[in-house]
Amino acid sequence: MCTVCGCSEGETRIEGQASGHHHPHSHDHHHDGHSHSHSHDHSHDHSHEHEQRLAPLNNNLQLPEGLDSAVFVASASGQDLHYGKGAAHAHAPGLSQARMVQIEQDILGKNDRYAAVNRSRFEQLNLLALNLVSSPGSGKTTLLTETIKLLGQRWPMAVIEGDQQTSNDADRIRATGVQAIQVNTGKGCHLDAHMVGHALDRLEQLDGGTLFIENVGNLVCPAAFDLGEAHKVAILSVTEGEDKPLKYPDMFHAADLMILNKVDLLPYLDFDVDACIDAARRVNPNIQVLQCSARSGEGMDSWLNWIEQQRGERIQARIQRLKDQMLQLESLL
Amino acid sequence: MHEMSIAEGIIQVIEEQARVQAFSKVNAVWLEIGPLASVEKEALSFCFDAVTRHTLAEGARLQIIDLPGQAWCLGCSQTVAVTQRFDSCPHCGGYQLQVTAGDELRIKELEVV
Numbered sequence: 001m002c003t004v005c006g007c008s009e010g011e012t013r014i015e016g017q018a019s020g021h022h023h024p025h026s027h028d029h030h031h032d033g034h035s036h037s038h039s040h041d042h043s044h045d046h047s048h049e050h051e052q053r054l055a056p057l058n059n060n061l062q063l064p065e066g067l068d069s070a071v072f073v074a075s076a077s078g079q080d081l082h083y084g085k086g087a088a089h090a091h092a093p094g095l096s097q098a099r100m101v102q103i104e105q106d107i108l109g110k111n112d113r114y115a116a117v118n119r120s121r122f123e124q125l126n127l128l129a130l131n132l133v134s135s136p137g138s139g140k141t142t143l144l145t146e147t148i149k150l151l152g153q154r155w156p157m158a159v160i161e162g163d164q165q166t167s168n169d170a171d172r173i174r175a176t177g178v179q180a181i182q183v184n185t186g187k188g189c190h191l192d193a194h195m196v197g198h199a200l201d202r203l204e205q206l207d208g209g210t211l212f213i214e215n216v217g218n219l220v221c222p223a224a225f226d227l228g229e230a231h232k233v234a235i236l237s238v239t240e241g242e243d244k245p246l247k248y249p250d251m252f253h254a255a256d257l258m259i260l261n262k263v264d265l266l267p268y269l270d271f272d273v274d275a276c277i278d279a280a281r282r283v284n285p286n287i288q289v290l291q292c293s294a295r296s297g298e299g300m301d302s303w304l305n306w307i308e309q310q311r312g313e314r315i316q317a318r319i320q321r322l323k324d325q326m327l328q329l330e331s332l333l
Numbered sequence: 334m335h336e337m338s339i340a341e342g343i344i345q346v347i348e349e350q351a352r353v354q355a356f357s358k359v360n361a362v363w364l365e366i367g368p369l370a371s372v373e374k375e376a377l378s379f380c381f382d383a384v385t386r387h388t389l390a391e392g393a394r395l396q397i398i399d400l401p402g403q404a405w406c407l408g409c410s411q412t413v414a415v416t417q418r419f420d421s422c423p424h425c426g427g428y429q430l431q432v433t434a435g436d437e438l439r440i441k442e443l444e445v446v
Contacts, residue, residue, distance in 0.1 A: 107440060109439075
Protein backbone atom coordinates (compact mmCIF):
# COMPACT_ATOMS: atom_id res chain seq x y z
CA MET A 1 0.00 0.00 0.00
CA CYS A 2 1.31 3.36 -0.93
CA THR A 3 0.85 5.49 2.07
CA VAL A 4 1.98 8.61 0.33
CA CYS A 5 -1.07 8.55 -1.90
CA GLY A 6 -3.19 7.98 1.07
CA CYS A 7 -4.72 4.84 -0.38
CA SER A 8 -5.54 3.46 3.00
CA GLU A 9 -8.57 3.26 5.21
CA GLY A 10 -9.93 5.69 7.74
CA GLU A 11 -9.73 9.42 7.59
CA THR A 12 -6.42 9.50 5.95
CA ARG A 13 -5.69 12.50 3.94
CA ILE A 14 -4.69 12.04 0.34
CA GLU A 15 -1.34 13.55 -0.24
CA GLY A 16 0.22 14.44 -3.52
CA GLN A 17 -1.85 11.93 -5.39
CA ALA A 18 -0.45 10.88 -8.75
CA SER A 19 -2.03 8.64 -11.34
CA GLY A 20 -0.89 5.04 -11.42
CA HIS A 21 1.03 5.38 -8.19
CA HIS A 22 4.18 6.20 -10.07
CA HIS A 23 5.47 9.12 -8.21
CA PRO A 24 9.12 9.00 -7.48
CA HIS A 25 9.31 7.88 -3.92
CA SER A 26 12.64 8.89 -2.67
CA HIS A 27 12.08 7.24 0.63
CA ASP A 28 15.60 7.51 1.74
CA HIS A 29 15.09 10.91 3.14
CA HIS A 30 15.82 10.56 6.71
CA HIS A 31 13.58 11.61 9.46
CA ASP A 32 15.85 10.59 12.19
CA GLY A 33 19.19 11.57 10.91
CA HIS A 34 19.04 15.24 10.41
CA SER A 35 18.29 17.96 12.74
CA HIS A 36 15.00 19.56 11.88
CA SER A 37 15.15 23.00 13.20
CA HIS A 38 11.42 23.45 12.92
CA SER A 39 10.25 26.76 13.95
CA HIS A 40 7.15 25.95 15.89
CA ASP A 41 5.34 29.09 14.95
CA HIS A 42 5.85 28.49 11.35
CA SER A 43 2.63 27.09 10.64
CA HIS A 44 1.13 24.09 9.41
CA ASP A 45 -1.19 25.86 7.00
CA HIS A 46 1.84 26.83 5.17
CA SER A 47 2.74 23.31 4.42
CA HIS A 48 -0.73 22.50 3.28
CA GLU A 49 -0.41 25.21 0.74
CA HIS A 50 2.72 23.64 -0.54
CA GLU A 51 0.98 20.38 -0.79
CA GLN A 52 -1.82 21.75 -2.89
CA ARG A 53 0.46 23.64 -5.17
CA LEU A 54 2.85 20.80 -5.56
CA ALA A 55 0.40 18.12 -6.39
CA PRO A 56 -0.36 19.00 -10.00
CA LEU A 57 3.24 19.81 -10.69
CA ASN A 58 4.29 16.49 -9.50
CA ASN A 59 1.80 14.73 -11.70
CA ASN A 60 3.58 16.08 -14.70
CA LEU A 61 6.87 15.16 -13.16
CA GLN A 62 8.25 18.29 -14.64
CA LEU A 63 8.84 21.54 -12.94
CA PRO A 64 8.68 24.73 -14.90
CA GLU A 65 11.93 26.54 -14.58
CA GLY A 66 12.20 28.99 -11.81
CA LEU A 67 9.34 27.46 -9.86
CA ASP A 68 11.60 25.08 -8.14
CA SER A 69 12.97 27.45 -5.63
CA ALA A 70 9.84 29.49 -5.42
CA VAL A 71 7.47 26.68 -4.59
CA PHE A 72 9.63 24.04 -3.07
CA VAL A 73 11.22 25.34 0.02
CA ALA A 74 14.13 23.00 0.22
CA SER A 75 16.79 23.13 2.81
CA ALA A 76 20.14 21.49 2.52
CA SER A 77 21.53 19.42 5.30
CA GLY A 78 24.75 17.73 4.30
CA GLN A 79 24.00 15.68 1.20
CA ASP A 80 20.26 15.69 1.80
CA LEU A 81 17.69 18.05 0.49
CA HIS A 82 14.68 18.43 2.65
CA TYR A 83 11.52 19.58 0.94
CA GLY A 84 9.19 19.56 3.80
CA LYS A 85 10.74 21.66 6.43
CA GLY A 86 7.52 23.29 7.49
CA ALA A 87 5.65 21.98 10.45
CA ALA A 88 4.10 19.20 8.41
CA HIS A 89 7.38 18.25 6.93
CA ALA A 90 6.14 15.19 5.15
CA HIS A 91 3.71 17.01 2.98
CA ALA A 92 5.84 17.35 -0.09
CA PRO A 93 4.52 14.55 -2.26
CA GLY A 94 6.58 11.55 -3.02
CA LEU A 95 9.11 12.28 -0.39
CA SER A 96 7.89 10.40 2.59
CA GLN A 97 5.93 7.35 3.52
CA ALA A 98 4.42 9.15 6.38
CA ARG A 99 0.76 10.04 6.19
CA MET A 100 -1.39 12.47 8.06
CA VAL A 101 -4.25 11.27 10.20
CA GLN A 102 -6.84 13.82 11.16
CA ILE A 103 -8.08 13.31 14.66
CA GLU A 104 -9.81 16.47 15.89
CA GLN A 105 -10.36 14.96 19.29
CA ASP A 106 -10.55 16.63 22.64
CA ILE A 107 -7.82 15.34 24.86
CA LEU A 108 -10.12 15.31 27.84
CA GLY A 109 -12.82 13.68 25.71
CA LYS A 110 -12.52 10.41 27.55
CA ASN A 111 -13.24 12.06 30.87
CA ASP A 112 -16.12 13.95 29.28
CA ARG A 113 -17.64 10.67 28.10
CA TYR A 114 -17.50 9.22 31.61
CA ALA A 115 -18.95 12.48 32.92
CA ALA A 116 -21.87 12.21 30.50
CA VAL A 117 -22.59 8.70 31.79
CA ASN A 118 -22.50 9.96 35.39
CA ARG A 119 -24.77 12.85 34.49
CA SER A 120 -27.39 10.55 33.02
CA ARG A 121 -27.15 8.25 36.05
CA PHE A 122 -27.70 11.27 38.32
CA GLU A 123 -30.70 12.21 36.25
CA GLN A 124 -32.18 8.72 36.45
CA LEU A 125 -31.78 8.88 40.22
CA ASN A 126 -33.19 12.43 40.41
CA LEU A 127 -30.02 13.18 42.26
CA LEU A 128 -28.54 16.64 42.72
CA ALA A 129 -24.77 16.22 42.46
CA LEU A 130 -22.59 19.10 43.62
CA ASN A 131 -18.84 19.21 43.06
CA LEU A 132 -17.23 21.12 45.92
CA VAL A 133 -13.88 22.61 45.03
CA SER A 134 -11.47 24.77 47.01
CA SER A 135 -7.94 25.05 48.30
CA PRO A 136 -6.95 22.73 51.12
CA GLY A 137 -8.12 24.07 54.45
CA SER A 138 -11.01 26.24 53.29
CA GLY A 139 -13.38 24.28 55.48
CA LYS A 140 -15.11 22.03 52.94
CA THR A 141 -15.49 19.06 55.22
CA THR A 142 -16.77 21.10 58.17
CA LEU A 143 -19.20 22.86 55.85
CA LEU A 144 -20.40 19.45 54.70
CA THR A 145 -20.80 17.92 58.14
CA GLU A 146 -22.75 20.99 59.31
CA THR A 147 -24.85 20.99 56.14
CA ILE A 148 -25.71 17.33 56.67
CA LYS A 149 -26.68 17.95 60.28
CA LEU A 150 -28.88 20.92 59.36
CA LEU A 151 -30.57 19.16 56.45
CA GLY A 152 -31.30 16.22 58.74
CA GLN A 153 -33.24 13.38 57.17
CA ARG A 154 -35.13 15.46 54.66
CA TRP A 155 -33.87 13.41 51.72
CA PRO A 156 -31.12 10.87 51.04
CA MET A 157 -27.59 12.17 51.06
CA ALA A 158 -24.14 10.82 50.32
CA VAL A 159 -20.64 12.17 50.06
CA ILE A 160 -17.76 11.19 47.81
CA GLU A 161 -14.53 12.38 49.38
CA GLY A 162 -11.46 12.98 47.28
CA ASP A 163 -8.05 13.24 48.91
CA GLN A 164 -4.61 12.07 47.95
CA GLN A 165 -4.34 9.94 51.08
CA THR A 166 -6.22 8.91 54.26
CA SER A 167 -9.90 8.31 54.87
CA ASN A 168 -10.09 10.96 57.60
CA ASP A 169 -12.66 13.05 55.78
CA ALA A 170 -14.93 10.13 54.94
CA ASP A 171 -14.73 9.08 58.60
CA ARG A 172 -15.88 12.55 59.65
CA ILE A 173 -18.83 12.33 57.27
CA ARG A 174 -19.74 8.79 58.37
CA ALA A 175 -19.79 10.02 61.97
CA THR A 176 -22.82 12.12 60.99
CA GLY A 177 -24.64 8.97 59.87
CA VAL A 178 -24.46 9.72 56.14
CA GLN A 179 -22.84 7.26 53.76
CA ALA A 180 -19.47 8.33 52.40
CA ILE A 181 -16.95 6.85 50.00
CA GLN A 182 -13.35 7.97 50.19
CA VAL A 183 -11.48 8.09 46.90
CA ASN A 184 -7.75 8.33 47.36
CA THR A 185 -6.22 9.70 44.24
CA GLY A 186 -2.69 8.67 45.21
CA LYS A 187 -0.47 10.92 43.18
CA GLY A 188 -3.45 12.48 41.42
CA CYS A 189 -4.37 16.10 41.94
CA HIS A 190 -8.07 15.86 41.09
CA LEU A 191 -11.03 13.51 40.93
CA ASP A 192 -12.01 12.40 37.45
CA ALA A 193 -15.36 11.23 36.17
CA HIS A 194 -14.26 7.60 36.01
CA MET A 195 -13.43 7.53 39.74
CA VAL A 196 -16.75 9.16 40.58
CA GLY A 197 -18.60 6.56 38.51
CA HIS A 198 -16.98 3.77 40.50
CA ALA A 199 -17.71 5.51 43.78
CA LEU A 200 -21.34 5.92 42.73
CA ASP A 201 -21.58 2.14 42.24
CA ARG A 202 -20.95 1.73 45.95
CA LEU A 203 -23.59 4.16 47.16
CA GLU A 204 -27.11 3.04 47.90
CA GLN A 205 -30.62 4.45 47.94
CA LEU A 206 -29.93 7.89 46.70
CA ASP A 207 -33.12 8.46 44.76
CA GLY A 208 -34.24 12.07 44.96
CA GLY A 209 -31.31 12.97 47.15
CA THR A 210 -28.17 15.03 47.13
CA LEU A 211 -24.66 13.84 46.38
CA PHE A 212 -21.81 16.04 47.55
CA ILE A 213 -18.51 15.38 45.84
CA GLU A 214 -15.72 16.91 47.87
CA ASN A 215 -12.91 17.28 45.40
CA VAL A 216 -9.20 17.21 46.19
CA GLY A 217 -8.17 20.50 47.78
CA ASN A 218 -6.74 22.20 44.71
CA LEU A 219 -7.91 25.31 42.91
CA VAL A 220 -6.28 24.37 39.62
CA CYS A 221 -6.83 20.90 38.16
CA PRO A 222 -10.37 20.06 39.30
CA ALA A 223 -11.58 22.99 37.17
CA ALA A 224 -10.91 21.05 33.98
CA PHE A 225 -12.50 17.74 34.95
CA ASP A 226 -16.24 17.49 34.57
CA LEU A 227 -17.58 14.83 36.93
CA GLY A 228 -21.15 14.97 35.66
CA GLU A 229 -22.20 17.29 38.48
CA ALA A 230 -25.04 19.79 38.26
CA HIS A 231 -22.86 22.58 39.64
CA LYS A 232 -19.36 23.24 40.79
CA VAL A 233 -19.36 25.10 44.09
CA ALA A 234 -16.13 26.95 44.91
CA ILE A 235 -15.48 27.50 48.59
CA LEU A 236 -13.18 30.31 49.59
CA SER A 237 -12.46 31.04 53.21
CA VAL A 238 -11.86 34.60 54.33
CA THR A 239 -8.51 33.61 55.79
CA GLU A 240 -7.29 33.30 52.19
CA GLY A 241 -6.65 36.30 49.97
CA GLU A 242 -9.52 38.21 48.41
CA ASP A 243 -7.73 38.09 45.05
CA LYS A 244 -7.86 34.30 44.83
CA PRO A 245 -10.47 34.36 42.06
CA LEU A 246 -7.95 36.31 39.96
CA LYS A 247 -5.07 34.04 40.91
CA TYR A 248 -7.03 30.90 40.05
CA PRO A 249 -9.45 32.17 37.41
CA ASP A 250 -10.23 28.84 35.79
CA MET A 251 -11.83 27.47 38.91
CA PHE A 252 -13.96 30.50 39.62
CA HIS A 253 -14.95 30.60 35.99
CA ALA A 254 -16.08 26.99 36.12
CA ALA A 255 -18.06 27.40 39.35
CA ASP A 256 -21.70 28.47 39.48
CA LEU A 257 -21.61 29.36 43.15
CA MET A 258 -18.90 30.77 45.40
CA ILE A 259 -19.27 30.32 49.13
CA LEU A 260 -17.29 32.70 51.28
CA ASN A 261 -16.69 30.58 54.34
CA LYS A 262 -15.50 31.40 57.88
CA VAL A 263 -17.14 34.84 57.82
CA ASP A 264 -17.26 34.72 61.64
CA LEU A 265 -13.55 35.54 61.47
CA LEU A 266 -14.04 38.74 59.43
CA PRO A 267 -13.73 41.08 62.45
CA TYR A 268 -10.18 39.81 63.01
CA LEU A 269 -9.03 40.03 59.40
CA ASP A 270 -8.39 42.64 56.71
CA PHE A 271 -10.33 40.62 54.17
CA ASP A 272 -12.28 42.88 51.80
CA VAL A 273 -15.48 41.01 50.97
CA ASP A 274 -16.58 43.40 48.21
CA ALA A 275 -13.19 43.25 46.50
CA CYS A 276 -13.36 39.45 46.61
CA ILE A 277 -16.83 39.37 45.06
CA ASP A 278 -15.70 41.86 42.40
CA ALA A 279 -12.75 39.64 41.61
CA ALA A 280 -15.01 36.60 41.27
CA ARG A 281 -17.40 38.52 38.98
CA ARG A 282 -14.47 39.61 36.83
CA VAL A 283 -13.69 36.01 35.93
CA ASN A 284 -17.31 34.89 35.95
CA PRO A 285 -20.03 37.54 35.60
CA ASN A 286 -22.73 34.96 36.39
CA ILE A 287 -21.30 33.51 39.59
CA GLN A 288 -23.61 33.53 42.61
CA VAL A 289 -22.08 34.35 45.97
CA LEU A 290 -23.11 33.27 49.46
CA GLN A 291 -21.44 34.17 52.72
CA CYS A 292 -21.51 31.81 55.63
CA SER A 293 -19.70 30.31 58.55
CA ALA A 294 -20.02 26.59 59.07
CA ARG A 295 -18.77 27.03 62.62
CA SER A 296 -21.08 29.79 63.85
CA GLY A 297 -23.96 28.82 61.59
CA GLU A 298 -24.19 32.35 60.19
CA GLY A 299 -25.52 32.40 56.64
CA MET A 300 -26.04 28.65 56.55
CA ASP A 301 -29.76 29.17 55.76
CA SER A 302 -28.93 30.78 52.43
CA TRP A 303 -26.73 27.80 51.52
CA LEU A 304 -29.40 25.28 52.53
CA ASN A 305 -32.01 27.25 50.60
CA TRP A 306 -29.76 27.25 47.57
CA ILE A 307 -29.42 23.45 47.73
CA GLU A 308 -33.15 23.02 48.20
CA GLN A 309 -33.88 25.28 45.29
CA GLN A 310 -31.44 23.47 42.99
CA ARG A 311 -32.86 20.12 43.99
CA GLY A 312 -36.41 21.37 43.38
CA GLU A 313 -35.49 22.78 39.97
CA ARG A 314 -33.90 19.52 38.91
CA ILE A 315 -36.90 17.49 39.90
CA GLN A 316 -39.21 19.98 38.18
CA ALA A 317 -37.15 19.78 35.01
CA ARG A 318 -37.27 15.99 35.12
CA ILE A 319 -41.05 16.02 35.62
CA GLN A 320 -41.35 18.29 32.61
CA ARG A 321 -39.19 16.00 30.47
CA LEU A 322 -41.20 12.96 31.50
CA LYS A 323 -44.47 14.79 30.77
CA ASP A 324 -43.18 15.69 27.33
CA GLN A 325 -42.26 12.07 26.78
CA MET A 326 -45.74 10.96 27.88
CA LEU A 327 -47.34 13.41 25.47
CA GLN A 328 -45.14 12.13 22.70
CA LEU A 329 -46.07 8.54 23.50
CA GLU A 330 -49.78 9.36 23.71
CA SER A 331 -49.61 11.04 20.34
CA LEU A 332 -48.52 7.71 18.90
CA LEU A 333 -51.81 6.04 19.86
CA MET B 334 -1.79 22.19 35.64
CA HIS B 335 -2.09 18.41 35.25
CA GLU B 336 0.05 18.37 32.10
CA MET B 337 1.08 14.81 32.84
CA SER B 338 -2.54 13.59 32.73
CA ILE B 339 -3.03 15.51 29.52
CA ALA B 340 0.06 13.94 27.97
CA GLU B 341 -1.25 10.53 29.03
CA GLY B 342 -4.59 11.43 27.49
CA ILE B 343 -2.82 12.17 24.22
CA ILE B 344 -1.14 8.75 24.28
CA GLN B 345 -4.49 7.08 24.94
CA VAL B 346 -6.09 8.81 21.97
CA ILE B 347 -3.10 7.90 19.79
CA GLU B 348 -3.23 4.26 20.84
CA GLU B 349 -6.96 4.06 20.12
CA GLN B 350 -6.42 5.67 16.73
CA ALA B 351 -3.52 3.33 15.96
CA ARG B 352 -5.89 0.38 16.24
CA VAL B 353 -8.62 2.00 14.17
CA GLN B 354 -6.43 3.52 11.49
CA ALA B 355 -3.71 0.88 11.43
CA PHE B 356 -0.48 2.70 11.98
CA SER B 357 2.47 1.69 14.07
CA LYS B 358 4.53 4.79 14.58
CA VAL B 359 3.81 8.45 15.12
CA ASN B 360 6.27 11.02 13.84
CA ALA B 361 4.47 14.17 14.84
CA VAL B 362 1.44 15.30 16.79
CA TRP B 363 -0.38 18.58 16.24
CA LEU B 364 -2.31 19.99 19.12
CA GLU B 365 -4.64 22.94 19.11
CA ILE B 366 -4.57 24.84 22.35
CA GLY B 367 -6.42 27.98 23.26
CA PRO B 368 -5.04 30.52 25.73
CA LEU B 369 -7.81 29.67 28.22
CA ALA B 370 -7.23 25.91 28.22
CA SER B 371 -5.16 26.20 31.39
CA VAL B 372 -2.28 24.33 29.84
CA GLU B 373 1.32 25.31 30.20
CA LYS B 374 2.79 24.49 26.83
CA GLU B 375 6.37 24.12 28.03
CA ALA B 376 5.29 21.73 30.77
CA LEU B 377 3.17 19.78 28.33
CA SER B 378 6.08 19.35 25.90
CA PHE B 379 8.22 18.12 28.75
CA CYS B 380 5.59 15.65 29.95
CA PHE B 381 4.89 14.51 26.40
CA ASP B 382 8.52 13.50 25.91
CA ALA B 383 8.41 11.63 29.20
CA VAL B 384 5.21 9.69 28.66
CA THR B 385 5.84 8.80 25.01
CA ARG B 386 8.90 6.76 25.92
CA HIS B 387 8.41 3.11 24.94
CA THR B 388 5.19 3.90 23.10
CA LEU B 389 4.46 4.16 19.41
CA ALA B 390 4.90 7.91 19.75
CA GLU B 391 8.42 7.72 21.13
CA GLY B 392 10.47 10.56 19.74
CA ALA B 393 7.46 12.16 18.07
CA ARG B 394 7.52 15.91 17.64
CA LEU B 395 4.89 17.87 19.44
CA GLN B 396 3.64 20.85 17.47
CA ILE B 397 1.35 23.27 19.17
CA ILE B 398 -1.02 25.45 17.20
CA ASP B 399 -2.13 28.43 19.24
CA LEU B 400 -5.78 29.27 18.87
CA PRO B 401 -7.16 32.71 19.65
CA GLY B 402 -9.21 33.47 22.73
CA GLN B 403 -12.51 35.20 22.10
CA ALA B 404 -15.31 36.53 24.19
CA TRP B 405 -18.65 38.21 23.62
CA CYS B 406 -18.84 41.55 25.39
CA LEU B 407 -22.34 42.09 26.73
CA GLY B 408 -21.64 45.82 27.04
CA CYS B 409 -20.46 46.41 23.47
CA SER B 410 -22.40 43.54 21.86
CA GLN B 411 -19.41 42.39 19.89
CA THR B 412 -16.74 39.72 19.85
CA VAL B 413 -13.45 40.78 21.37
CA ALA B 414 -10.07 39.11 21.79
CA VAL B 415 -9.06 37.87 25.23
CA THR B 416 -5.98 36.08 26.47
CA GLN B 417 -6.98 35.46 30.09
CA ARG B 418 -10.14 34.76 32.02
CA PHE B 419 -10.08 38.07 33.82
CA ASP B 420 -9.31 40.26 30.84
CA SER B 421 -11.50 43.30 30.50
CA CYS B 422 -13.12 44.30 27.24
CA PRO B 423 -10.51 46.18 25.17
CA HIS B 424 -13.22 48.60 24.02
CA CYS B 425 -15.35 49.43 27.05
CA GLY B 426 -13.12 48.13 29.85
CA GLY B 427 -16.00 46.12 31.31
CA TYR B 428 -15.89 42.58 32.64
CA GLN B 429 -19.22 41.38 31.27
CA LEU B 430 -17.49 38.97 28.94
CA GLN B 431 -18.72 35.54 27.92
CA VAL B 432 -15.84 33.46 26.68
CA THR B 433 -16.78 31.98 23.30
CA ALA B 434 -13.47 30.47 22.17
CA GLY B 435 -10.05 29.80 23.54
CA ASP B 436 -10.50 26.86 25.91
CA GLU B 437 -9.79 24.28 23.22
CA LEU B 438 -7.44 21.46 24.00
CA ARG B 439 -7.48 18.92 21.24
CA ILE B 440 -5.40 16.76 19.00
CA LYS B 441 -5.76 18.03 15.48
CA GLU B 442 -3.80 15.50 13.51
CA LEU B 443 -0.95 13.05 13.49
CA GLU B 444 1.80 12.25 11.06
CA VAL B 445 2.08 8.50 11.14
CA VAL B 446 3.89 5.67 9.44
